[in-house]
Amino acid sequence: MSADERKKPALSPTQRNIVAGAIAGVTEVLIMYPLDVVKTRLQLQTAASSQQYTGVGNAFRTIVQQEGFFSLYRGIISPILAEAPKRAAKFTFNELYKGLLVGKEGKLVGWKYAAAGSLAGMSEALINCPFEVVKVRMQAKENLALYRSTTDAAIGLLKKEGPLALYQGLESQLWRNGVWNGAYFGIIPIVKQAIPVAPGSSETWRNFLAGFIAGTVATTLNTPVDVVKSTLQKGGKEYAGRWTFPLLVDLARQEGPRALFKGYVPRILRLGPGG
DSSP states (O other): OOHHHHHSOSSOHHHHHHHHHHHHHHHHHHHHHHHHHHHHHHHHOOTTOSSOOOSHHHHHHHHHHHHOGGGGGTTTHHHHHHHHHHHHHHHHHHHHHHHHHOOTTSSOOTHHHHHHHHHHHHHHHHHHHHHHHHHHHHHOGGGTTTOSSHHHHHHHHHHHHOGGGGGTTHHHHHHHHHHHHHHHHHHHHHHHHHSOOOTTSOOHHHHHHHHHHHHHHHHHHHHHHHHHHHHHHTOOGGGTTOOHHHHHHHHHHHHOGGGGGTTHHHHHHHHHHHO
């Protein structure tokens, strides 16, 4: 083996991003997943729900008291299994779309960062949707006695509702991912450009701040469609064939505009720092 071959990195930059992203993603899921369970419970709660949570703290206490601590991790296997293919899809498609959108000057400018990110997020949704459906079914309080495990939920869905049930709420997930990734990848270069770093200085703090700001804005913008996504993926004949924006209007009329931001606090606590 030549010296050049020994020095050649084992992974390309894109591959390193995928591996690092998958490791970071799994770590984030393990730490933050209870917030996701609480978020889903709050989003699925209506005036007719037998259990009424009054807020994030109350939801945590009630779930632990009534169902046990490990109910906060119910369905966690699904997002863990999804993390590697999801990250691989996001980074691969993002690089693909950036290459297609690059201008004559050989670099991305302005809105093209957002466009590449949005298209990558929507492409990722095609892969991640089945995992999301199974996760939401496991998290829903109504399904506590219905599914014993993630595997049981997936098999039960396939047997009772057919393969297409794994793509319930896909349209909403396309919108959710498109909005979040478009805002996230579009805002990061703007923040980085606004906060210069001295030559030779570490960019870690600037990268963290850019990710935090982008993640917070993106989460705020896409929360309404995330509420609809959870509602549709929970299942139920009353939501069969419903589309995202008509359902958004119905939710706002029936429960008020605040209903479009149910679960916002646990989402921002998770996805803001997670950005």
